[in-house]
Amino acid sequence: MRTVEDRRTDRSVLHVVHVIHSLGPGGAEDVLVTFSRHAAAAGITMTVMALSPADRTSGHVAELRAAGAQVVELGLGRWDPRAVPRLARLLRRARVDVVHTHLKHADVVGGLAAVLARVPTVSTLHVIELIAEGAVARLKRRLGLRVRRAVAERTIALSGAQREWYESFSGGRAPSLIVLPNGASDPQTTDRDPAALRRELAVPDGAALAVTASLMRPEKGHHLLLDALERLPGDLGLVVALAGDGPLSEELGARVRADPRLRDRVRLLGYRDDVAALLHAADLVVHPSLEDALPTTLILALGAGRPIVATEVGGIPDIVSPDTGSLVPRDPDALAAAIRRAVTDPQMRREQGAAARRRFREHYDAEVWMSRLRSVYDEVV
Known part of the structure; x- marks a missing residue:
């Protein structure tokens, strides 16, 4: 001994x-x-x-x-x-x-x-x-x-x-x-086929997939995200997948089901143990927190080479640099505008995704x- x-x-x-x-x-x-x-x-x-x-x-x-x-x-x-x-x-x-x-x-x-x-x-x-x-x-x-x-x-x-x-x-x-x-462990590889996962989530051909992965608690800003999605035009090719559960799960689900603008666009996935695979299937990652120390989801998004749209709160600016995504105030109009810009500019998404990957390797x-x-x-x- x-x-x-x-x-x-x-x-x-x-x-x-x-x-x-x-x-x-x-x-x-x-x-x-x-x-x-x-x-x-x-x-x-x-x-x-x-x-x-x-x-x-x-x-x-x-x-x-x-x-x-x-x-x-x-x-x-x-x-x-x-x-x-x-x-x-x-x-x-x-x-x-x-x-x-x-x-x-x-x-x-x-x-x-x-x-x-x-x-x-x-x-x-x-x-x-x-x-x-x-x-x-x-x-x-x-x-x-x-x-x-x-x-x-x-x-x-x-x-x-x-x-x-x-x-x-x-x-x-x-x-x-x-x-x-x-x-975070390097999420560059996954055993799930991104195309198959997009079909599972009923993402139409040509539409962008945005993923939000966090516990459904008040400080994570899910209602802010839904407010922003209500402001987006109906013909914008976008599906938003919400991965996670928590005390707000039922409330958020009821809101989505009651609003046709959200019902057709939002996928409520519940708890998932395949977040890395979801990120690889996504075109962008959205993180609407009201407060956050250092969200692991965003570190994984960098590792997967995905552009990010997030609120400028807590430690999020330490992760998301100007070349890897967009930071916005806790305002639904600003969040909606940033999401729309990312959806409609695939070249920007490619450039931000490449920069995200480099940032992950160097820092996280x-x-x-x-x-x-x-x-x-x-x-x-």
């Missing part, structure tokens, strides 16, 4: 335990799957410890295990007081080098358990919380901040905008805060990301 001193001197392989609230559908969960697929090449042994059962099923557990990660599900309710001591015992037994926490619940539970197990902690911020919230949500956010500041050796912001938000809400400069954007390829993360882990061990 290795001692603490052994771990300090033998850094060829690090055992990193990622702590997260659950392994249901979500962006942070997708990031862990990507991490698992590239961990071994970076000299990292990976374990994922999920504190609570997932609200909705997904394939994350199977994907993580297939990539070689160990998965432990504690099965406890949110904020169960037994979570900290139970997790601390697991960390001691696992001979861990670094604990990496994701999202507020795991920041608190994982951070406190790591202190008890005497293991250094890294925390990743996955969201920018600007939409009005209740007193309980504010209390949880404040608790996460205090624990994170007290125990995390490094806190990772995914974008410059997220760093500014975090320092503003936390009351000043955070010395342990660094900016390190997530990466998973190998680049993992190399940077490994350096962070080495610093804190």
